[in-house]
């Protein structure tokens with residue numbers, strides 16, 4: 738996963754997700770390749786509720802069809818929600834689903850998180866579900882983590898659930914090639930496993946949990962918290 742030069746461009750990522758709205762509208766059956774996707778989302782939502790009793794403003798980056806915000810609204814509504822995604826069809830679906838259950842403001846931002854112009858010191862919480870693994874080199878990661886820090890109000894929290902890599906090649910091979918490979922084969926078959934692996938190789942550039950936790954502290958977050966890790970998927974938070 739180290740060669741970044743052949744990875745999908747932002748345009749290619751956008752074009753792919755434009756075609757994938759149905760799958761991402763159903764977390765239960767749509768995201769089975771992501772181990773514990775639904776459990777991680779619930780943990781993040783419950784953590785936000787536990788940590789932020791006065792929750793008002795939420796930013797959902799790479800919101801897709803709005804699964805994270807919808808789950809949060811089921812526990813706390815109304816909320817002022819900013820939904821950001823590269824894909825207009827994803828944003829349309831998210832908007833449809835969220836306005837049905839929310840009387841708060843809904844702002845749609847069709848942009849790359851790297852370049853989007855958003856209000857600083859504004860959000861009580863930011864959720865990033867399965868999106869940051871599209872970041873590429875170190876400076877990309879650092880710029881986006883710094884930006885997310887600036888967007889949060891003092892006392893705000895960032896929540897990430899994502900594909901992660903391991904630090905040590907032999908352990909990466911064990912956790913990802915062997916264990917995650919077996920999971921995918923059991924889910925369907927070997928050709929499905931190979932298809933998922935080829936897709937990840939082309940589109941994703943995940944970093945380790947350690948890398949991300951260290952970087953979150955480096956850009957200013959005063960505390961970080963791990964919620965869950967199962968093989969190559971992790972959920973964690975950071976507090977401004």
Ligand SMILES: C[S@@+](CC[C@H](N)C(=O)[O-])C[C@H]1O[C@@H](n2cnc3c(N)ncnc32)[C@H](O)[C@@H]1O
Nearest residue numbers: 754799800801804822823849850866867868871
């Ligand atoms: C795997 S989906 C996850 C959707 C949603 N968070 C969920 O968990 O159901 C990733 C989403 O991130 C969006 N995305 C990818 N790269 C992005 C970027 N650089 N800026 C904003 N959105 C991005 C894609 O268009 C896609 O809708």
